[in-house]
Amino acid sequence: MKVRTIEYYIREVFISLRRNNWMSVASIGTVAVSLFIFGMFLMMVMNMNKLAENMESQVQINVYLLDKVDREQARDIEKDLKEIEGVESVGFVTKDEAMERFKDRLGDQKTLLDALDETNPLPDSFEVTVTNPDLVKTAAEKMEKLDGVECAKYGQDVMEHLFEITRLLRIFGFTLMLVLAFATLFIISNTIRLTVFARRKEIAIMKYVGATDWFIRWPFVMEGMVLGLFGSIIAAMVLRTAYTAMAEKVYDTLAFFPLIPEQPFLTYITIVVVISGMVVGAIGSAVSIKKFLKV
Amino acid sequence: MGLKLMIHMKNVTKVYENGAVALNNINVDIRKGEFVFLVGSSGAGKSTFIKMLFREVLPTSGILTVNGRDVIRMANKEVPYLRRSLGVIFQDYRLLPEKTVYENISFAMQVIEAPRRLMQRSVNSVLDIVGLRDKYKCFPHQLSGGEQQRVAIARAIVNNPSIVIADEPTGNLDPETSWGIMDIFQRINAAGTTIVMATHDKTIVDAMQRRVIAIEDGQIVRDEAQGGYGYES
Numbered sequence A: 001m002k003v004r005t006i007e008y009y010i011r012e013v014f015i016s017l018r019r020n021n022w023m024s025v026a027s028i029g030t031v032a033v034s035l036f037i038f039g040m041f042l043m044m045v046m047n048m049n050k051l052a053e054n055m056e057s058q059v060q061i062n063v064y065l066l067d068k069v070d071r072e073q074a075r076d077i078e079k080d081l082k083e084i085e086g087v088e089s090v091g092f093v094t095k096d097e098a099m100e101r102f103k104d105r106l107g108d109q110k111t112l113l114d115a116l117d118e119t120n121p122l123p124d125s126f127e128v129t130v131t132n133p134d135l136v137k138t139a140a141e142k143m144e145k146l147d148g149v150e151c152a153k154y155g156q157d158v159m160e161h162l163f164e165i166t167r168l169l170r171i172f173g174f175t176l177m178l179v180l181a182f183a184t185l186f187i188i189s190n191t192i193r194l195t196v197f198a199r200r201k202e203i204a205i206m207k208y209v210g211a212t213d214w215f216i217r218w219p220f221v222m223e224g225m226v227l228g229l230f231g232s233i234i235a236a237m238v239l240r241t242a243y244t245a246m247a248e249k250v251y252d253t254l255a256f257f258p259l260i261p262e263q264p265f266l267t268y269i270t271i272v273v274v275i276s277g278m279v280v281g282a283i284g285s286a287v288s289i290k291k292f293l294k295v
Numbered sequence B: 001m002g003l004k005l006m007i008h009m010k011n012v013t014k015v016y017e018n019g020a021v022a023l024n025n026i027n028v029d030i031r032k033g034e035f036v037f038l039v040g041s042s043g044a045g046k047s048t049f050i051k052m053l054f055r056e057v058l059p060t061s062g063i064l065t066v067n068g069r070d071v072i073r074m075a076n077k078e079v080p081y082l083r084r085s086l087g088v089i090f091q092d093y094r095l096l097p098e099k100t101v102y103e104n105i106s107f108a109m110q111v112i113e114a115p116r117r118l119m120q121r122s123v124n125s126v127l128d129i130v131g132l133r134d135k136y137k138c139f140p141h142q143l144s145g146g147e148q149q150r151v152a153i154a155r156a157i158v159n160n161p162s163i164v165i166a167d168e169p170t171g172n173l174d175p176e177t178s179w180g181i182m183d184i185f186q187r188i189n190a191a192g193t194t195i196v197m198a199t200h201d202k203t204i205v206d207a208m209q210r211r212v213i214a215i216e217d218g219q220i221v222r223d224e225a226q227g228g229y230g231y232e233s
């Protein structure tokens, strides 16, 4: 494309953005809201996936002992545990150690434990690592059958919940996104339609003097893309601020939650949001100029 | 005549979607440098004839070549290139009101991505041809009808078309102004450009003594190399 053609396009785009200022603002706003919601879901789903992945990779079983079990018996249980197929190592965690760790994890919120009045409700336990995630389930079942074992927990139930939540988020997010995509396409194509209508005389003359369809189409497509770009920049800025703020909250209160670090995650989200905005803008305008361009 | 065939119509028929037969079995050859008047009463099919030349209207059957291009079978994406070899002028000028005279003309070069260095020279030269050099900054509403039509002519010829097609270019103008327009057409024609003009203006046709094609009810009823309007008005 020639430089002066590009200059021409850019000028045309800004003239019509100004001419349709209210519709332009409405379009930009719709794009911003839609992409903000899209970005939120994207961030949530990605964080859920990360969490699930994290848990999957932890092939650790916590074996909690009954209160009545003494150290002697515990050593027997340890021996039995080591004989179970797939078990790699077994570490003993006293109830006091467990309490310490729990306090650490609670961080700022450890004052909550004051309510316990120095009593320790946590049991003694073993931390068993397993060589292969596939063996976790059967190994845990065998462990629960041992005398003196209250229960053997691993990530399973949490993971199942997590997968369920992620699945629902995906379905809900996807449906919502479809609806929003249509709303956005609709408003952008209406805005561009106004522009096309305002310039139908120009378009007719362009056609008589032999401008190609693509030459005529480009300024409108670009206008749609600019609307999408502005909207997506707003959405991206809000998303970045929101994620940073949320991340801070999470680090303060739920330190153990494995949130995806802000960088390069936010850069990635920004790129996805901006590209989606421009694509939606381009499609929206392509839809509305199609019928005005019959040769 | 050995001159290049600019327009060739063989058995051309146009039936509109609603069944109206606008042109019926038209056979015409127009060569380079000819000046052709298209006459006929209202509804005869003159505008349809004109519109087929730049493929605003597609013939229903027959053969139509313009400037060596097969208008009927050409792909849509070739249409712009056909039109670049034609200059089209309408009764209602069709200027862009928010652009100046200069911009209205340069617009036609801009949108076909003509080289920038040619632009100023070409626009000035067509402004000289139509005699509006000193009005290049005016907006269309600041001009008389005749002046506006001259701007439209300048726009039509700025890309050096080989054929100029005009549908009643003097239809909205008084006789004296019309003669100014015809004078410009004669000069363009003298420079070698083929001209096809549909008109109702008996005085002009009679005085010019050029080729006249008379259409009635979609058929050619007369085709004279040097004719008059031929009807009592």
Ligand SMILES: Nc1ncnc2c1ncn2[C@@H]1O[C@H](COP(=O)(O)OP(=O)(O)OP(=O)(O)O)[C@@H](O)[C@H]1O
Pocket (backbone or CB within 6 Å): B016, B017, B018, B020, B021, B022, B040, B041, B042, B043, B044, B045, B046, B047, B048, B049
């Ligand atoms: N778009 C159209 N759809 C249907 N019929 C049409 C269309 N355009 C023209 N016609 C019909 O075709 C016939 C020829 O019309 P055309 O416009 O070519 O006449 P004309 O000779 O230019 O008339 P005038 O001198 O009034 O401009 C008329 O009967 C008209 O009603």
Ligand SMILES: [Mg+2]
Pocket (backbone or CB within 6 Å): B046, B047, B048, B167
């Ligand atoms: Mg007509």
